[in-house]
Every structure is written in structure tokens, then in C-alpha cells.
Amino acid sequence: MEDTELKSLWQAYDQKLERSLALNLHLVKELQTQKARSALRRLAWYKVLLIALGLMWTAILGWLMYRLYTPGLISFTISAGMVILFNLVGIASYIRHLVLIHRIDNSNSVLATQKHLAELQASTLRVMRILYLQLPFYTTFFYTREMFIQGGLWFWLSTVPVTLAFTAASIWLYRNIRQENAHKKWFRRMFDGPEWTPVTQAIAFLEEIDAFEREDVVKK
Amino acid sequence: MDLEQETADRFLSVIAAHKGIIYKVASFYCRQAEDRKDLIQEIIYQLWRSFRQYNEQYRLSTWMYKVALNVSISFYRKDKRRQERMGPLTDSILDLAPDSEPPETERHLQLLQQFINELPSLDRALMILYLEGKSYREIAEILGLTDTNTATKISRVKDKLKRKFLTVNN
Numbered sequence: 001m002e003d004t005e006l007k008s009l010w011q012a013y014d015q016k017l018e019r020s021l022a023l024n025l026h027l028v029k030e031l032q033t034q035k036a037r038s039a040l041r042r043l044a045w046y047k048v049l050l051i052a053l054g055l056m057w058t059a060i061l062g063w064l065m066y067r068l069y070t071p072g073l074i075s076f077t078i079s080a081g082m083v084i085l086f087n088l089v090g091i092a093s094y095i096r097h098l099v100l101i102h103r104i105d106n107s108n109s110v111l112a113t114q115k116h117l118a119e120l121q122a123s124t125l126r127v128m129r130i131l132y133l134q135l136p137f138y139t140t141f142f143y144t145r146e147m148f149i150q151g152g153l154w155f156w157l158s159t160v161p162v163t164l165a166f167t168a169a170s171i172w173l174y175r176n177i178r179q180e181n182a183h184k185k186w187f188r189r190m191f192d193g194p195e196w197t198p199v200t201q202a203i204a205f206l207e208e209i210d211a212f213e214r215e216d217v218v219k220k
Numbered sequence: 221m222d223l224e225q226e227t228a229d230r231f232l233s234v235i236a237a238h239k240g241i242i243y244k245v246a247s248f249y250c251r252q253a254e255d256r257k258d259l260i261q262e263i264i265y266q267l268w269r270s271f272r273q274y275n276e277q278y279r280l281s282t283w284m285y286k287v288a289l290n291v292s293i294s295f296y297r298k299d300k301r302r303q304e305r306m307g308p309l310t311d312s313i314l315d316l317a318p319d320s321e322p323p324e325t326e327r328h329l330q331l332l333q334q335f336i337n338e339l340p341s342l343d344r345a346l347m348i349l350y351l352e353g354k355s356y357r358e359i360a361e362i363l364g365l366t367d368t369n370t371a372t373k374i375s376r377v378k379d380k381l382k383r384k385f386l387t388v389n390n
Binding site for chain 2: 002005007008010012013014017018020023024026027028029031032034079105107109110112114117201205208
């Protein structure tokens with residue numbers, strides 16, 4: 001099929017639409033009266049939910065820090081303080097995402113808007129990898145000075161290795177949870193489930209956009 | 221007539237004059253009639269939201285294609301739960317009455333739709349704009365590409381379509 005044939009076929013389609021397409025003006029008027037509806041509402045609500053959960057957890061830990069503070073349990077204060085710090089980083093990131101969601105403009109170019117949107121969805125993963133760094137601090141909540149002095153073999157062979165394992169795992173996750181590893185088996189298993197589908201699809205779409213843009217740059 | 225009402229009426233006439241753009245873009249990103257109804261509703265709603273900020277230095281059709289393609293590509297990527305989000309409207313804003321072309325044209329039209337639907341979402345946008353008769357510069361502006369390379373991409377996608385037609389016709 002030649003170029004002219006493709007175009008005349010398209011014109012036939014155009015004429016068909018011209019003849020048979022009917023617009024329901026009443027429904028358009030109804031749409032004009034709807035307020036504050038956004039196609040991104042679900043994404044925004046998801047971020048709001050994560051902010052609320054983060055704030056709740058931070059408040060609980062803050063309250064526990066205040067109630068349980070004793071010089072003998074300084075490790076709890078330090079550990080809970082570190083967990084709060086990581087949570088605050090997560091909360092700040094999600095607030096920034098909310099601002100970016102509200103700035104999305106569908107009348108910008110297709111590549112710019114779609115990239116912006118896909119990056120916003122994929123960014124959940126970036127926050128997640130930072131949050132994984134707090135994992136070891138959950139194992140050190142109740143460490144005391146006495147445990148190090150009098151804990152004996154049990155402490156050094158069971159408690160400390162757990163903390164070390166969590167530290168190694170959190171650093172490994174922080175370094176490896178990234179877009180480039182999205183095709184790996186462990187990654188797909190870890191982020192398998194309906195709650196992760198939009199994120200993994202966004203990563204795949206970012207790759208499609210990158211390939212589309214890269215081709216553009218290569219040919220310049 | 222107040223300014224608000226005037227804007228609303230102007231929007232209605234813009235939609236009436238360009239309804240084909242909305243239907244065409246929606247039908248190439250959503251083949252299911254029920255979902256397409258929702259997509260058309262979403263495109264018109266987003267056009268309305270953006271209408272007040274529409275910059276008249278750009279062509280109206282350029283603005284419409286940007287919004288329609290952005291909403292359609294985003295919609296296409298979402299999962300089926302999107303239907304829960306839609307408003308209370310149950311009827312179609314745009315209805316296509318039965319209308320038959322000569323059998324050969326009808327068959328080719330269906331094939332063209334099928335082949336365009338099989339393209340990746342960004343190539344699909346490129347082809348729709350090309351077949352709509354947009355200039356390379358306008359296509360580049362709508363998609364956010366450099367205009368010098370739009371032609372190369374179009375030629376590549378066009379070849380892909382031609383090969384598909386060739387396979388079917390042989």
C-alpha cells in the first residue's frame with residue numbers, strides 16, 4: 001500500500017466520521033459543571049495515604065521516645081530518632097510529588113507530559129529504597145550497654161548478626177532497587193502485585209520514552 | 221451574557237467543530253466501546269479544564285491534539301480499575317451511527333485501524349498525526365521531538381505499516 005493510498009484511506013475514515021458522528025451537547029454541558037475532578041486523583045490519594053501513614057508512625061515513635069527516655073535506653077532514642085529521620089525524608093518526598101502532580105499540564109508536549117507522569121509513578125520506588133535504609137535501626141531499639149558487656153555468646157551470635165544482616169540487606173536494597181534492574185527476576189518477584197503494577201508499568205514506559213528520545217538524539 | 225457563559229459556549233462550538241479529532245485519537249487508544257466512552261469523557265473534561273489557559277498563539281488543533289493524546293496515552297496505561305473513577309455520566313458524548321463504506325474500503329479501514337493499534341503508543345501518536353495531514357513541524361511540536369528527525373521516524377513507522385498491508389494482501 002502506497003503513501004497516497006494510506007492517506008486516501010484516512011480521508012475515507014474522516015468522511016465517514018463527518019457523516020455519522022453525533023455530539024451530545026447536553027453531556028458536554030454536564031461535564032463543564034463538574035469541578036475538581038482529576039484523572040490523577042488516585043495517584044494523588046495514594047501519596048496522601050502514604051504521607052498520613054508516615055506522619056502517624058512518626059508521631060507514635062516520637063511519643064514513645066518521649067515516654068521511654070532514660071539514660072539506660074539511649075539506643076532506643078537513637079534508633080527511633082533515625083527511623084523518624086528516614087520517615088521525614090519519605091514524607092517530604094511525597095509532599096513534593098503531590099505538588100508535581102498538581103503541576104501536570106496535559107497541554108504540554110506529549111513526551112514531556114508522559115515522562116513527567118511516568119517519573120512520578122516510578123518515584124515511589126526511589127522513596128522506597130531510601131526507606132529501606134531504616135531497617136537495621138528496628139533491630140537496635142532495645143540494645144543496652146549491659147548487653148554488650150554481659151550478653152555473652154548468645155548476644156554476639158544471635159542478636160548482633162541479625163542487625164548486621166539487616167544492615168547488609170538494607171544497603172544492598174538501596175543500591176539495587178533501580179530502574180536498570182527492573183527486568184531481573186528478584187526485582188519482579190519483590191514488586192509483584194497489583195499495588196506495584198502502575199510503578200512497574202511506569203518504569204517500562206520510561207524505557208520506551210527513553211528509546212524514542214535516544215533515537216531522536218542519535219540521529220541529530 | 222457573562223464572560224463565564226461566553227467561554228462555556230465557545231468551548232461547545234470548539235468541541236463541535238473538532239469532534240472528529242477527539243473520536244479518532246480515543247478510538248486508536250481504546251478499542252473497547254465502553255472504555256472509549258469513558259476516555260472521550262475524560263478528554264473533553266481535560267480540554268475544558270485547560271481551555272481557559274489556552275494560548276491563542278498556538279493553533280487550536282495543536283492544543284487539542286496535545287491534550288487528547290496525553291489523556292489517551294495515560295488512560296491506555298492505566299489498569300481496569302479506572303472505571304470506578306469516572307463520573308456519573310452513562311451515555312456517550314460521541315456516537316458513531318452505522319455507516320458502511322464499499323466492502324474493500326471497509327476492509328482496508330479495519331486493517332489500518334488494527335495495524336495502527338498494534339504500534340507502540342508513541343509511534344501510534346506519530347502515525348495519527350501524520351495521517352491527519354499535520355506538517356512535520358507541527359508533529360514535532362505536539363510530540364516534543366526535534367522537527368528534523370520527525371520525518372525519519374514517520375518514514376520508519378510508515379514502512380512498518382506498508383509491510384503489514386503487504387503481508388495481508390499476499
